[in-house]
Amino acid sequence: MEVIYGRNRKEQLEPVRAKVTGTIPAWLQGTLLRNGPGMHTVGESRYNHWFDGLALLHSFTIRDGEVYYRSKYLRSDTYNANIEANRIVVSEFGTMAYPDPCKNIFSKAFSYLTHTIPDFTDNCLINIMKCGEDFYATSETNYIRKINPQTLETLEKVDYRKYVAVNLATSHPHYDEAGNVLNMGTSIVEKGKTKYVIFKIPATVPEGKKKGKSSWKHTEVFCSIPSRSLLSPSYYHSFGVTENYVIFLEQPFRLDILKMATAYIRGMTWASCLAFHREEKTYIHIVDQRTRQPVQTKLYTDPMVVFHHVNAYEEDGCIVFDVIAYEDNSLYQLFYLANLNQDFQENAKLTSVPTLRRFAVPLHVDKNAEVGSNLIKVASTTAAALKEEDGQVYCRPEFLCEGLELPRVNSAHNGKRYRYIFAAGVHWSPVPTKIIKYDILTKSSLKWRETDCWPAEPLFVPVPGAKEEDDGVILSAIVSTDPQKLPFLLILDAKSFTELARASIDVDLHMDLHGLFIPDMDSEAKKQATSEEWRDGASNCRGALPT
Ligand SMILES: CC1=C(/C=C/C(C)=C/C=C/C(C)=C/C=O)C(C)(C)CCC1
Numbered sequence: 001m002e003v004i005y006g007r008n009r010k011e012q013l014e015p016v017r018a019k020v021t022g023t024i025p026a027w028l029q030g031t032l033l034r035n036g037p038g039m040h041t042v043g044e045s046r047y048n049h050w051f052d053g054l055a056l057l058h059s060f061t062i063r064d065g066e067v068y069y070r071s072k073y074l075r076s077d078t079y080n081a082n083i084e085a086n087r088i089v090v091s092e093f094g095t096m097a098y099p100d101p102c103k104n105i106f107s108k109a110f111s112y113l114t115h116t117i118p119d120f121t122d123n124c125l126i127n128i129m130k131c132g133e134d135f136y137a138t139s140e141t142n143y144i145r146k147i148n149p150q151t152l153e154t155l156e157k158v159d160y161r162k163y164v165a166v167n168l169a170t171s172h173p174h175y176d177e178a179g180n181v182l183n184m185g186t187s188i189v190e191k192g193k194t195k196y197v198i199f200k201i202p203a204t205v206p207e208g209k210k211k212g213k214s215s216w217k218h219t220e221v222f223c224s225i226p227s228r229s230l231l232s233p234s235y236y237h238s239f240g241v242t243e244n245y246v247i248f249l250e251q252p253f254r255l256d257i258l259k260m261a262t263a264y265i266r267g268m269t270w271a272s273c274l275a276f277h278r279e280e281k282t283y284i285h286i287v288d289q290r291t292r293q294p295v296q297t298k299l300y301t302d303p304m305v306v307f308h309h310v311n312a313y314e315e316d317g318c319i320v321f322d323v324i325a326y327e328d329n330s331l332y333q334l335f336y337l338a339n340l341n342q343d344f345q346e347n348a349k350l351t352s353v354p355t356l357r358r359f360a361v362p363l364h365v366d367k368n369a370e371v372g373s374n375l376i377k378v379a380s381t382t383a384a385a386l387k388e389e390d391g392q393v394y395c396r397p398e399f400l401c402e403g404l405e406l407p408r409v410n411s412a413h414n415g416k417r418y419r420y421i422f423a424a425g426v427h428w429s430p431v432p433t434k435i436i437k438y439d440i441l442t443k444s445s446l447k448w449r450e451t452d453c454w455p456a457e458p459l460f461v462p463v464p465g466a467k468e469e470d471d472g473v474i475l476s477a478i479v480s481t482d483p484q485k486l487p488f489l490l491i492l493d494a495k496s497f498t499e500l501a502r503a504s505i506d507v508d509l510h511m512d513l514h515g516l517f518i519p520d521m522d523s524e525a526k527k528q529a530t531s532e533e534w535r536d537g538a539s540n541c542r543g544a545l546p547t
């Protein structure tokens with residue numbers, strides 16, 4: 001079988017028109033913008049891990065029943081330095097790189113001195129974040145890159161550290177109704193003060209503040225949570241929110257700061273500084289967004305590794321939250337490119353399958369409740385919170401189903417009660433083979449799959465004026481390993497999971513990670529602007545928009 005990971009992809013700078021079969025709903029107008037690794041070797045040097053690959057942005061613009069595709073490598077400082085040197089010169093998650101080719105002990109020691117607090121990569125390959133009217137490519141370091149969502153051009157580099165004390169930040173921020181961004185990061189450099197920081201980036205410059213200034217300057221810290229271990233904070237890829245609370249899991253999958261500080265001189269990777277401590281608990285932190293204070297109850301659960309929070313909401317004095325959890329960190333291990341070759345289904349076997357777990361945590365603990373009693377009175381879940389002698393509360397989840405990853409929900413339900421999860425279907429291999437709609441109420445699911453087709457994260461787009469949670473479509477980019485079949489953008493009816501249309505594109509589509517859909521707000525104005533831009537830029541492309 002053709003290799004789907006680890007192969008360098010060509011960028012498609014000019015928009016190319018897809019061949020559409022089926023019918024794209026007339027209301028579906030906008031751009032699906034996604035991010036993921038696209039280049040895994042530079043000159044003779046190669047990355048070790050799939051999460052190291054250079055960010056390749058791509059977009060599917062849907063307009064009047066047609067689909068136009070384009071892709072462009074993020075021109076990060078990392079990309080430029082690598083291309084100029086014709087080899088990898090910037091370290092990534094699973095690859096440590098040495099700018100100086102002479103790797104003798106003296107040069108290593110010298111580099112070490114200048115790298116004690118490492119300057120991380122700006123190869124932002126994981127997701128796209130919307131901040132006001134601006135879009136950014138993101139990863140998990142302190143750097144993000146502004147991008148032009150239409151042309152995919154790379155714009156300025158933003159350093160989170162200028163606005164908030166974080167060295168790492170998640171690639172999965174939340175948005176409130178006004179479009180303000182709520183994100184979390186970890187501060188690891190202030191010795192003795194290792195902490196998790198929840199912060200808010202306003203969508204616009206707040207009223208009364210001097211106009212013209214960027215809203216970044218008004219970034220505010222919401223709450224800081226001290227790390228249990230000062231030298232070994234938890235690693236986390238996402239967090240949860242409800243209307244009034246933030247949920248943070250301090251899991252025993254931790255970064256070793258001392259190892260990180262010496263990784264460069266030891267020739268070790270950042271990935272090797274991460275370890276799962278299977279004998280430790282997972283602590284559940286709840287922060288009240290109104291008081292900006294953590295809830296005092298000590299809540300914990302069993303050791304687990306969570307990358308993706310699905311959703312959370314408040315119900316009858318408790319918080320219900322759903323996560324995709326593993327028993328170990330084998331997921332990150334499997335994404336070493338050496339495992340993702342032709343025989344990946346044989347070589348890349350997870351030692352624990354992802355399970356969808358529902359937790360329920362009480363917001364108040366009744367002082368008179370008996371030790372051992374279940375503090376959760378919500379009928380909709382069997383998740384329990386058991387009071388212990390020392391006042392701590394042990395949270396036992398309800399296991400809902402297994403085999404879901406890259407979960408998405410209707411964003412209008414983020415933080416609120418919800419019923420449906422749209423996700424990629426995986427099993428013992430981390431490579432998705434299907435798309436799933438999971439109904440939490442009936443515990444049933446609908447699936448889409450096709451032979452030799454490898455789906456990306458499915459994204460839900462609501463129909464304008466949607467009444468029900470699943471009134472809309474699912475978009476997913478599908479990589480094909482069937483030589484007779486082109487890759488395509490799949491459009492499913494989110495209710496029935498039947499195929500509405502597919503837009504096949506004659507390009508080298510890469511497997512991506514995450515992204516977002518930018519609806520055309522003012523369809524007419526947008527149509528004008530984009531068709532003009534395309535008319536200028538796409539004069540000799542295979543599928544220029546009709547004028
Ligand atoms: C470079 C770098 C990092 C990169 C992490 C990455 C790139 C994680 C990607 C995770 C994904 C894609 C998960 C999907 O579920 C760390 C470890 C934060 C710390 C130090 C420097």
Ligand SMILES: [Fe+2]
Nearest residue numbers: 172237308514
């Ligand atoms: Fe993710």
